Amino acid sequence: MPEGPSIVILKEKMLYLKHKIVAEASGYAEIDMDALSHKKILDFKSWGKHFFICFTDFTIRIHFGLFGSYQFHEPKKVNPKLALHFNNDDVYFYVCTIERIEGALEDHYDFSADIMSDEWDPKGALKKLEALAEKQIGDVLLDQHIFSGVGNIIKNEALYRAGVHPESLVGKIPSARMKSIVKEARAYSFDFLRWRKDDQLTKNFEVYRRTETRSSGKSVIKKDTGKSKRSSYFSVAEQKLYK
């Protein structure tokens, strides 16, 4: 369920509940459920992989991790971490972390770091990268303080588009190429959003979970790279290693 675009989809699906009053909240999350009763939902927001339900003085933050899911109207068989009950409707969240944030969201999050946000600031991202010359680009793309919302799929696909090997060192990548990586991270995220909605995401993977590139049929290497040791999929023929 994760990665920024999937959270944007959730936000859109939740829209019909905006301005509705929560009749009751339940679930095994360790927050004060009674505090949500009879409260009006002001808005739904997101920052990277974080989803927010905004109330007057506080916000509920949901992070779905690797296994998280949600369901509208009818519960699944397993216990929900959080369930919001409305008149004649319900929404359920499973296997996620739930936290309560006090005060204004803007005081806690920098929305210019969110790859999906209107406020996304590519120059700001490049600026942050200047201090990380010795890091591998594959690790840095997963850094949520710089590329909030980028996950392992976007990392691999954006690097393929930019033609850069995931083990390349940030300080050795030419600046034009670096800009291209930042641009593709955002561009691919929006393609991800569109394809996910149309159930076309998997078939459009160029390298992720593939043995050959989709378009050009070049062989794809799978390797756990960097400090994060996450799976990288890449084409040696089409992605240059800057080292």
Add this chain to the structure above:
DNA sequence: GTGAATGTTAACAG
């Protein structure tokens, strides 16, 4: 049936 995976944090070892 088996294993890997769109993620993150906490606990623990050295």
Add this chain to the structure above:
DNA sequence: CCTGTTAACATTCA
């Protein structure tokens, strides 16, 4: 805030 490893979460898909 020393650094690296492991477990936990308990699902879904190939």
